[in-house]
Each structure stands twice: as C-alpha cells, then as structure tokens.
Amino acid sequence: MEYIIEMDKITKEFPGIKANDQVDLKLKKGEIHALLGENGAGKSTLMSVLFGLYKPDEGTIKVRGKLVSISNPNDANKLGIGMVHQHFKLVHNFTVAENIILGHEDTTKGFLRYENAVSKIQNLSKQYKLKVDPSAIIENISVGQQQRVEILKMLYRDAEILIFDEPTASLTPQEIEELMKILRSLAEEGKSIILITHKLTEIQQVADRCTILRKGKYIDTVDVAQTSNEELAEKMVGRKVVFDIEKAPAQPGETILKVENLWVRSIHSNTDRVQGVSLDVKRGEILCVAGIEGNGQSELIHGLVGLTPLSKGKILIHGEDITHATTRERNLSGISHIPEDRQRHGLVLDFSLEYNLILNSYFEKAYQRRGFLAFNSIREHAQDLIQQYDIRSSHGPLSLARSMSGGNQQKAILGREIDHGSDLLIAVQPTRGLDVGAIEFIHKQIIAERDRGKAVLLVSLELDEVMGLSDRIIVMYGGELVGEFDPQTVSENELGLYMSGARRRGVA
C-alpha cells in the first residue's frame, strides 16, 4: 500500500466551467504534498471533493487502497481526513479545550468528561510539540496559537490525513517558521499532509512532492527537491514569470498627503484603534504601511478617506485641510482608493461591470445629461478600461461584477481608481488572494503610477510585497507607528520583530 489517498481522474463541472478536468492526486503515507495552482485552478474544488462537500461527476477516490464514496464531511472525518481552513472555525469565547472537543464530546450519561479530554489534549500537544494552554480563551491567544488549536482539533479526532488550506496567509514570518517545523514533525510522526498554497518558497521549505493544477487541469506532479522555483511557477502559470519587481529608484517630489497626530475610533468599541499617527506621502514615492492584520491599518485608511469619523488629528492634501470633508469631497480633492475588501467596499456586486467602473464618477458631466445616465459614454469608458487593464469577463461591460474572478474584479477597481487621475493613490492589500499573473500586473501598474508622479500609500500584509514595492516602509503595531525603514537596508526578519511588537522605536 504505497498511497494513502488516490484521487483518480476527478472531473467536476459547474455551469459554464470545468473546475476539475481529469485531475489526479496521489498522496503517499507520511509525506508533505503541496497542491499548487493559481486562484481558480481548481485546488479548492478538488479538496471539497475529497472532503465530501462536492460530488464528482467522474472519477474515483481510494483511501488506503479501498474505493470509497465520500458524501459529506463526516464521512471524510471517519476516514481520518481533517482540514485546517484558511479562516479558522473556532468559537472565540470558548477555551482551547472546549473548541477542540466541540462536536466530538466525550460524555457519560450526558455529562461532559472534561478531564479526560484535557489530558488527551495535553498528551497530543506533547507528542507533536504543539505548545498551547488548554484552558486559555481563544480570543486571548495569537493567530499562530489558534492555528495550533485547529491542528490539535484534527489530531484529537485521530486524523491521519491533514489538509492545510493556505495556512500561512495571516502569520508573521516567525510564526510561519514555527508552522513549518510543526508540519515536518507531523510528517515524521507518520501523518500525511496536503498543503494548499501558491507560495513557492514554502513549498521549497517543507514539501516532498508537489502537484500542480492549472485552469482545472492536472499539469504535473514533481519531486520538489529536483525542481526550481522558476520551473514550478512556469508550470503553475503556463508561461515564464518575472519574480523580481523591477523599478527605478524613487524620485520624491513635493508632499501630497500630510497626516498629523491622527486618532481614529473603532466602529465596534469605544477605543481608539489608531493612536497618534503622523505621516506624509510625497509625489513619486510608494510609502508602505506594513503590519500584521488588525493593528489599525484599516482604521487608519478609513479615517483618511472619510468612512470613519476622526477622534482628533489633521489631514492635509496639497496643503489643504480636508479633516472635516465628506468622502465625496476627499475623492474630488485628489484621493483614489483601492479598498481592502473589494467585494464589500469596492464593488456593487449586483451591478454590471460598466456600472461599477463609474461608481465614484457617475455624477460627472461625462456620464450624465440632466440627471439621465449617458449610456453611450458609460459603455465607451468601460470598453476603454477593459482594454487598457485587460479586465476579462464573460459578457464584457455587461458582466455582473459578482460573476467575475477576484483578479479581474481587482483589475476593474484598479483601472477605475487610476483612471480617476488623482494625485494620491491609496491601495490597501491590492493583491490579496490573487494569483501570480494578476499580482505581477497590479504591481506594475502601481509602479507606473508612481513613475507618473503620483503619491502612493500602500497597505500590505505580505512581506514580499512590502519589500519589493515600497520606497519607504513604516510599521504599524497596536495602532501606533513603531518604526520607519528603508527597504534597501532592512531585513524581513527585522521587520517581523517590529510587526509583532517585540521591538519599537520612535518615528521621525
């Protein structure tokens, strides 16, 4: 019995698209097997088939050599398959132990045998070196520890086959290293691991073999040790990929945006999530706000664009005070904004693409005549941007935004905001969840904006992006700026220490 899982010729068809077309995946016992592919390549569909969420149209699944039919996640659990989702599924005000046993409680006559559970958790945590306190409340522990809870949850259910869906998305560099160690020790203990990812460096670090999918099709399964990053990327994208972001040195001009001692209140509680931030962005430079998610970056931007009222502070654009201006006035005074959540803020998903492309300019003379929408110029505008920014969709300007892929949704927003011609471009996690090709495109466009003499304020959680794109880096932790760096001289490790709050220094 060489393979613990054999997925053979899996085909799954959705209206208009073959999400999986004759895909094979063979997992050896005790190996770490990476599943690599761009967004929409069919990785999630394949895992959903394995996990019993979708029924395949064709193909067979063998587990431990036996043909099985998995029709829901419970079947999968019974076969020893467990999954750590990208977004953890934990109850925030429960303890670690309560979360682990949830749905799998050990009871006598309806009473919980809590002590047994705790000791089993402690044993597991010792055996696999997953340090975590069973009595801690979830909301009080770090994201990295929460992930360990998710892993323990699978182990508690005696899972032999562990699926990790983009596990490093919200971790710091230090936590990622820790996770890589955990993965390796799990494999050494005989667990078989499927690692879904599009980060090549992680694959090189831990994976034994790697299966690559592209546009729903099976491309290849390779030995990672004998394959270079470039080869992997080429197989994934289908063409050669430029890894390094090429850009000329910045030539900063006059200050466009100046922020003085900004305090922004959280929408949910009565505390200030941004505490005394001062910064300025100059023409022709990309200033990057780095930090781990939830350290006040979103609130900072919402305060800047007028979506959240300020507690105190001052915002100047071109020296003009816009502290009390409305969002519309700020947009007109020269702010373009690529929002963090493209579906919640950036688009009206039930509108067509052409309507979305005029979302913050529909009132301008070009798009209306006496209060009536000027359909012809709206259409022309859409066609221009579609061509210029290579926005692909099923029905051109009339495609429903909802039906477009994430990358194309983002290109639409990017095109709309750049086309606006503002002097300041605020881009918040502009490449979140996008595939290599789209990331490359968006990075190029942002650099082109800088080279056209625009000021760019970039908020990013991805260290690669921070290092590659920015001309200046400021790190935000706990609502404050804790350091300013030159990307040429700082190391990723050092940034990581500031991002996790381990170190800080005053910002000029």
Next chain:
Amino acid sequence: MKLPWKRSGAPSNSDGDDRLARNVLWKIADSPASISAFSSIIAIVSGLIVGFVIMLIVNPGDAVPGFLTILFGWLSEGSRSVGDMLYYGVPIVLTGLSVAFAFRTGLFNIGATGQLTMGAFTAVYIGVNWGFLGAAHWIVAVLGGMVAGAIWGGIAGLLKAFRNVHEVVSSIMLNYIAMYLNTMLIMQLIYNRQYARAVSPLPSALIPTWFLRDVFPGSSVNVGIFIAIGLTVLLHIILNRTVFGYELKSVGFNREAAKYAGMNAKRNIVLSMTISGALAGIAGAIMFLVAGRHLEPVNQLMQEGFTGIAIALLGLSAPVGVFLAGLFYGALEQGGYYLQLFDFMPEIIDIIIAVIIYFSAFSLFIQAYVAEYLRRRLGAEVELPQGATIK
C-alpha cells in the same frame, strides 16, 4: 463513437434525461433574475394548489368550477369584469410599487398601510371641503393624499437616517398612529353621524372615468389605472435610466460600497422612504375618492398596505413586474366575486386569496430554496438574487 451525452466511465446517474434536466437547471442557475422569476411562478402555482385543496375540503362538488372561476372569472363578463379587475388591481399596484421602491434602496417599508391611511384621510378631507377648486378638485385631492403619504414615509426615513431607528419598527408604530389619528380626525372634522362614517367627497373630487365608462360599461374602473400605468413607467425610468436611480440602487445593493463611493446614504434613505410613502398615499386617495366607498372611524389597519408587500415580492421589486402582479391580484379579487355563484361561504374567497398571497410572500424563501437546490444538484455557487437571504 462516443455519444455526446454518454461519457465513458460516467456514474450511472448521468444518463440522457438527467443531462437534459441539468442543462435546463443550469440555464435557470445562470442568472439571479431567472431564479427569481422561476420562484415567483412556483409561489403562484403552490398558492393556487393549496387554495384548490381548501376548496376541495369545503365543497368537493363545486371545487373545480369554483377554482376555474377564481382564475378566469375576470373574463366572464367581458369588458365589465375586466374593468373591475383593473379597478381592484390599481390600489394594490400602487402599494406594491411603494414597497418595491423602498426595497430597491434596501429598505423594508412595512408602513405602506399607515401612509395609505394618511393619504386616504387627506384626500377625502380635501374632497369634502375644498369644492371651490372646481375641475382641479380631484387632482388636488390626489396630490394632497400623495403629500400626506410622503410625509408619513419621510418620518420613518428621517428616523432611520439620523437616529438609526430601524424602518420596520418605526413604520409599524406609524401604522398604528395613522390608524388612530384617522379615526380621531374623521370624528372631529368630516363625520357623518347618520351613517357613522366619513362624509362623502363632493362629486368634483371623485376620480373621473373619462372614456373608460364607455369602454368598460358597468364597471367601476376609473382613471386611477392611468395613474398606475404612468407611475409604473416613471419608476421604471427613474430606477433604470437616471443618476438618482443609480444612487438608490447602489445604496440598496451595497450600502458600504455606496459610502465608499461618496454617496450620501442618509439623503437617499430619506428620499426613498418619502417617495415610497407618496406612492402609498396616492393609493389611499384613489381608493377612497370613489362613489360609494367611505372612510370609517374603525380602528383597523387597512390590508392593502400589507398586500403590497406580497405583490412587491411577487413582482421581484421591478416596477413592471409589480404592475403585472398587482393586476393578477385584481383578477383573483374579481374572480372571487363571482365565486358567490357557487355554494361557498363568502369568507372562503378571502381565505383562498390570502393563501395565494401568502405563498407569494414566500417567494424569497423559495428563491433561497431553489438556489440551495441548484447548488446541491449542480455543485455550483449559485448566486442568490438581491434580498434573498432568508435561510
């Protein structure tokens, strides 16, 4: 040779029929609009079936002819019954438009009843007292009703926009205020003691019939139908062709994105509720500026406002859809009138209409169900139409 619908190694459930069925389902799943239309049809058909079952239980012998009468009664007396169908349909079309318009801005106007009541009272008051207006009398009375409804709707809008009071709560409260206010004002200002009801409006205030009297002889239809058609067209244009409609829909589809784009969500909420109220107010005016119909000082909520909610859902919140759904209601009402010819208690008519409307109101739920069914069947992420979030 491989037949296109028989793929080798396909599981046994992928035979030809299934393949065809899947193709049809995919067509439906392809757009939210077709899911919605499909759901509306299911709603109407299941309502009719349940109505028929009730008739079978009550009076098996007459159930079939009675049921056909409900469906086609509006055709039974030619132009007269068609005219009455239109007459019954108009107020419902208007309250349906009222609710639908608010829906498109993401607001649930459950207060059409109150707005309608205020409109009705104001129209009748003007109709009784302002005879000096002459030929313009009825027009002013309708406009008065519109303004009163607009104010009543606008209050809920202001509370929502500036005090974040949910419009469902405030407009339900406003329904009761309108109901008692109506009783009080009738007693004080326009009370006819002899009949214990409001004084009849002057003939000059009644909605005219123009040539409709000749086209639909013997029926009660009046120019209210033209007002309903005109407003349907107007709302269709506002929603689909104007900058204002673009803003309203943006706010309705995604309030966060509208704020991000710098739209004034508060202003849009107030305007949307005001217009919604105005439509209900017009409905109230048209209902009561009719010979032989009187406002009564009874503490009862007028049902037309609530029926409007079901009609708006059935019509998918699109003006033209609501117009058709409203006329469908008029046809049932008219068919129900002829049901008296059979051995059914008069109440059974209301029960059956209520069942059908009740099922129509389920259309959102059915949408969610249909989408869920398609998702399981096809394994696809089928998009729910706007508003269909009930799970």
